[in-house]
Amino acid sequence: QKEVEQDPGPLSVPEGAIVSLNCTYSNSAFQYFMWYRQYSRKGPELLMYTYSSGNKEDGRFTAQVDKSSKYISLFIRDSQPSDSATYLCAMGKGAGSYQLTFGKGTKLSVIP
Amino acid sequence: NAGVTQTPKFRILKIGQSMTLQCAQDMNHNYMYWYRQDPGMGLKLIYYSVGAGITDKGEVPNGYNVSRSTTEDFPLRLELAAPSQTSVYFCASEGGGELFFGEGSRLTVL
Numbered sequence: 001q002k003e004v005e006q007d008p009g010p011l012s013v014p015e016g017a018i019v020s021l022n023c024t025y026s027n028s029a030f031q032y033f034m035w036y037r038q039y040s041r042k043g044p045e046l047l048m049y050t051y052s053s054g055n056k057e058d059g060r061f062t063a064q065v066d067k068s069s070k071y072i073s074l075f076i077r078d079s080q081p082s083d084s085a086t087y088l089c090a091m092g093k094g095a096g097s098y099q100l101t102f103g104k105g106t107k108l109s110v111i112p
Numbered sequence: 113n114a115g116v117t118q119t120p121k122f123r124i125l126k127i128g129q130s131m132t133l134q135c136a137q138d139m140n141h142n143y144m145y146w147y148r149q150d151p152g153m154g155l156k157l158i159y160y161s162v163g164a165g166i167t168d169k170g171e172v173p174n175g176y177n178v179s180r181s182t183t184e185d186f187p188l189r190l191e192l193a194a195p196s197q198t199s200v201y202f203c204a205s206e207g208g209g210e211l212f213f214g215e216g217s218r219l220t221v222l
Contacts, residue, residue: 018194036211043116043213044155056113064216097145097206098170104154111206 003027006089006103015112019076023089023103028069030091030101033065035074040107047087048049049075079110114138118203118214125193125221133188133217135203143206144186145170146178149216150198155202161186193221 006023011017021035032051036044048063050056056063062075072091076083089103119134142163148157157170161180175197177189177211188198198221204211 006154032209042119043204043215045212045213046210047208097143097204097209097211098157098160098168100157100211102155103151 004089004091004101004103007106008104010107010109012109012111013079015079015081015110016062017079017110019074019079019083019108019110021074021087021089021106021108023072023078023091025072025101026109027077027091027093027101028067029093031071031094032092033063034090034092034100035061036090036102038088040085044088079082081110081112082097084109115206116203116214118201118217120217121215123219123220125190125198125219127193127195127221129193129221130189130191131193133190133201133219135186135188135214136182136184137186137203137205137212139205139207139212140183141205141207141212142183144180144184145204145206145211146176146188147202147204148172149202150199157165158201159189190219195221197221 035048037047038044048052053067064073086105086107088105091101116137145160146158156172160179161167201217204213
């Protein structure tokens with residue numbers, strides 16, 4: 001079983017839809033969780049960062065972590081065409097990003 | 113602020129050639145990273161550096177070398193290029209737990 005599993009999609013939704021992106025993991029040592037967004041032919045950029053189980057909200061984005069189930073989610077409300085990108089989950093075991101493990105990424109298209 | 117700058121953006125190499133991918137950051141970050149991204153495979157760490165003069169291997173270091181003589185620069189050297197090194201290479205620096213990525217260098221080995 002891979003340490004981090006992420007459905008690569010692609011996922012296509014109409015504008016205004018609620019989007020749910022998910023990752024599962026197998027290693028209990030992961031302590032913090034991130035979502036990166038990557039536009040086509042660009043480098044990834046940090047979207048959300050959380051340490052603990054529960055929800056963290058930032059505008060239209062909500063990151064959810066369930067450590068007991070080893071499952072994280074990113075919800076996008078009122079999705080916009082500008083949200084079309086690849087979303088990568090990342091998980092860290094400790095200080096220093098050299099310990100980050102990335103998911104394969106889910107490609108999202110929001111259709112006007 | 114330019115952030116993280118990578119050059120070249122595109123390059124085609126023949127098998128057996130060598131080249132250096134350049135990376136520079138202007139944020140005074142100590143930690144810097146090189147990743148490769150293959151289609152549908154996520155990001156794989158090649159090498160990283162925690163400061164000038166200190167480098168260490170990541171998950172996929174074979175066929176690559178790095179150096180870090182200054183805080184700003186972290187070049188990645190490919191020796192004897194192979195088709196398996198066809199990929200998009202991203203350099204990143206870390207500040208406050210966040211990775212700041214360059215725009216990538218697309219390398220094709222034929």
